[in-house]
Amino acid sequence: MTTDPGARDRQASGQRAAGHDEAEAIWGRLAPVIRSWRRWRHSRPFWGGLFVLLGGAVILLSERAPLPLIVHIGIQGLAGYLVPTVLVLCGLLLWFNPGQRVFYSLLSVLLALTSWITSNLGGFLVGMLLGVLGGSLAFAWQPRGDTPSRDVTQSPPTTQPSAGLSLIIGDTQSETDPEPPGTTRPLHPPDQRDPGETGSDQAGPAPFAARLLARRHNAPLSYRPAVFPALSVAIAMLGGPLGPGPPQQQGPSQAAGARAPAPVARPPAVSAAGTRSGLTAASALLTGLSFDGVAAVRTRAGTVPMLKFSMHEIILSGGEIRAPATVGSSPFIRESLASIVGHVILYTTRLSYESRGRTITFTPRRPPAALPRNVTYTNLITGRLYLTSDTLQSSWSEAPAAL
Amino acid sequence: MASHRRSERGHTRWRRFTAILLPSLAIVALLVVLTAQSLLAVSFSISGTPFVVTAKVLKGRGFEQFGVLDRSVLKVLPGHTNQIILTANAIRVANLTNLCQSVTVGGLSLRITAGDAGTPVHATNLVVDADRLAGNARFTHITIGQDASTLTEVPGVRGPVGDFAQQAATVTIRHLRQHAYATTAGTFTLPDLHLGFGGACK
Numbered sequence: 001m002t003t004d005p006g007a008r009d010r011q012a013s014g015q016r017a018a019g020h021d022e023a024e025a026i027w028g029r030l031a032p033v034i035r036s037w038r039r040w041r042h043s044r045p046f047w048g049g050l051f052v053l054l055g056g057a058v059i060l061l062s063e064r065a066p067l068p069l070i071v072h073i074g075i076q077g078l079a080g081y082l083v084p085t086v087l088v089l090c091g092l093l094l095w096f097n098p099g100q101r102v103f104y105s106l107l108s109v110l111l112a113l114t115s116w117i118t119s120n121l122g123g124f125l126v127g128m129l130l131g132v133l134g135g136s137l138a139f140a141w142q143p144r145g146d147t148p149s150r151d152v153t154q155s156p157p158t159t160q161p162s163a164g165l166s167l168i169i170g171d172t173q174s175e176t177d178p179e180p181p182g183t184t185r186p187l188h189p190p191d192q193r194d195p196g197e198t199g200s201d202q203a204g205p206a207p208f209a210a211r212l213l214a215r216r217h218n219a220p221l222s223y224r225p226a227v228f229p230a231l232s233v234a235i236a237m238l239g240g241p242l243g244p245g246p247p248q249q250q251g252p253s254q255a256a257g258a259r260a261p262a263p264v265a266r267p268p269a270v271s272a273a274g275t276r277s278g279l280t281a282a283s284a285l286l287t288g289l290s291f292d293g294v295a296a297v298r299t300r301a302g303t304v305p306m307l308k309f310s311m312h313e314i315i316l317s318g319g320e321i322r323a324p325a326t327v328g329s330s331p332f333i334r335e336s337l338a339s340i341v342g343h344v345i346l347y348t349t350r351l352s353y354e355s356r357g358r359t360i361t362f363t364p365r366r367p368p369a370a371l372p373r374n375v376t377y378t379n380l381i382t383g384r385l386y387l388t389s390d391t392l393q394s395s396w397s398e399a400p401a402a403l
Numbered sequence: 404m405a406s407h408r409r410s411e412r413g414h415t416r417w418r419r420f421t422a423i424l425l426p427s428l429a430i431v432a433l434l435v436v437l438t439a440q441s442l443l444a445v446s447f448s449i450s451g452t453p454f455v456v457t458a459k460v461l462k463g464r465g466f467e468q469f470g471v472l473d474r475s476v477l478k479v480l481p482g483h484t485n486q487i488i489l490t491a492n493a494i495r496v497a498n499l500t501n502l503c504q505s506v507t508v509g510g511l512s513l514r515i516t517a518g519d520a521g522t523p524v525h526a527t528n529l530v531v532d533a534d535r536l537a538g539n540a541r542f543t544h545i546t547i548g549q550d551a552s553t554l555t556e557v558p559g560v561r562g563p564v565g566d567f568a569q570q571a572a573t574v575t576i577r578h579l580r581q582h583a584y585a586t587t588a589g590t591f592t593l594p595d596l597h598l599g600f601g602g603a604c605k
Binding site for chain 2: 121390
């Protein structure tokens with residue numbers, strides 16, 4: 001024990017020396033990288049560009065509305081995306097094309113200010129302030145000394161007129177070809193952007209703008225991507241009522257050969273939904289009820305015979321309407337109803353209620369013969385429906401609108 | 404070598420910096436004030452993170468509602484269903500009193516209130532994709548069960564072909580509370596705007 005310490009010290013110092021050599025070797029390899037990184041960073045408005053970049057990113061993150069919706073809202077929604085995108089671009093160009101920094105920095109400040117109006121209050125103020133700060137920093141940055149240093153020869157010379165300046169002065173020659181080939185092309189101000197320009201091979205903003213503009217020009221009518229028509233056909237063939245009930249009673253496919261003669265009623269002017277749906281109510285007071293006949297109601301997948309009722313009003317308790325969220329989806333949207341008042345017209349494939357323990361069902365094949373004018377139905381259930389009225393009251397609870 | 408490197412370094416001219424920053428901040432302040440006095444309309448489109456919108460009274464002209472399946476950007480966890488069923492609620496012209504909107508952006512909870520002092524918030528082409536709705540609604544000239552692709556009350560906003568939809572000429576919703584995933588408005592005027600950090604809408 002007492003003779004060992006010397007040897008242990010030697011060993012330890014040897015380890016230290018080895019560790020030191022290793023560290024030096026790593027440093028030797030890293031040093032040039034760090035030096036060139038520093039040189040790169042110091043030869044351009046690094047922090048200005050970074051803040052502009054972050055500002056644009058924050059604004060973009062704050063709005064991620066689905067693109068088809070943006071396209072529908074039109075130029076205002078489009079600007080909401082365009083402004084932060086160009087802001088991000090300005091940040092990158094401040095780094096990679098610092099010669100044009102005056103133009104990019106002023107454009108950054110202007111875009112950041114514009115984003116208040118176009119893009120979620122400038123990314124809820126945060127992105128706007130970052131953009132203004134970064135633009136100001138970049139505007140105030142300049143290379144030290146008047147003599148061009150080694151790095152400046154790699155980037156465009158600072159004495160070159162900026163694109164922004166040439167725009168203001170009207171120097172069209174320098175605007176169209178402002179710099180030697182091989183360097184990044186300057187950004188055109190957004191108002192110069194037109195769909196024709198988007199065909200160019202310019203990397204970065206142009207393809208994005210082209211996509212946006214292209215989608216805007218042949219904007220589809222539907223809010224979501226088109227649904228397969230086959231699906232709606234399938235749904236229509238399944239057709240049928242929603243909720244419990246004797247399955248053998250009816251179906252639109254059987255209704256072509258209707259036996260019981262019923263008066264022909266006028267169908268609604270617009271086409272009805274192609275999905276299943278239904279109205280249910282624990283009890284429903286129907287006032288001024290009359291049965292108008294069977295109407296051929298137009299839907300996407302062809303006409304569907306429906307019973308047409310008209311009445312003054314329906315007062316419901318425990319009433320709700322259910323329908324699939326989209327064609328072919330199993331989850332339902334529910335809406336609770338309180339009252340439906342004034343010129344109520346109800347088209348439905350089926351209407352059933354309970355009376356003295358029995359379920360009475362009307363369908364286009366078995367239409368009602370005579371109905372009381374004012375009646376309270378218990379456990380009212382309808383099939384697929386189309387309903388119009390002057391007013392409707394509904395109370396939504398905190399319960400989910402979608403189930 | 405060291406002195407040479409220093410000579411390459413750029414620097415910031417701070418007088419130049421303040422010369423551009425101060426006017427910009429003045430314009431920022433002006434924009435906020437103009438918006439708070441509803442002289443300036445702003446545009447909104449938020450999505451991806453759920454947020455809460457409440458309002459004492461919403462009065463709208465031109466109402467549409469239909470179901471949408473939304474693919475959330477955030478919920479891409481394995482085994483997690485990426486689809487949420489939402490109702491798209493579109494209003495052509497809406498006036499809201501006591502509007503409150505709370506949203507979390509990057510871990511920062513932000514609350515915006517507006518329309519508390521008499522002048523209501525005014526929005527055009529407002530579309531809100533919500534999964535939960537609460538409130539008392541009254542519609543006039545309503546149609547339920549219409550094909551979503553034939554809606555006409557809000558120009559430019561239509562649903563998928565064949566889907567179940569409803570539309571109404573006017574809508575009044577009291578004590579509105581929406582848990583929403585996306586909102587877009589063509590224009591928004593926000594009188595008496597207050598931006599605050601922390602806290603949710605009541």
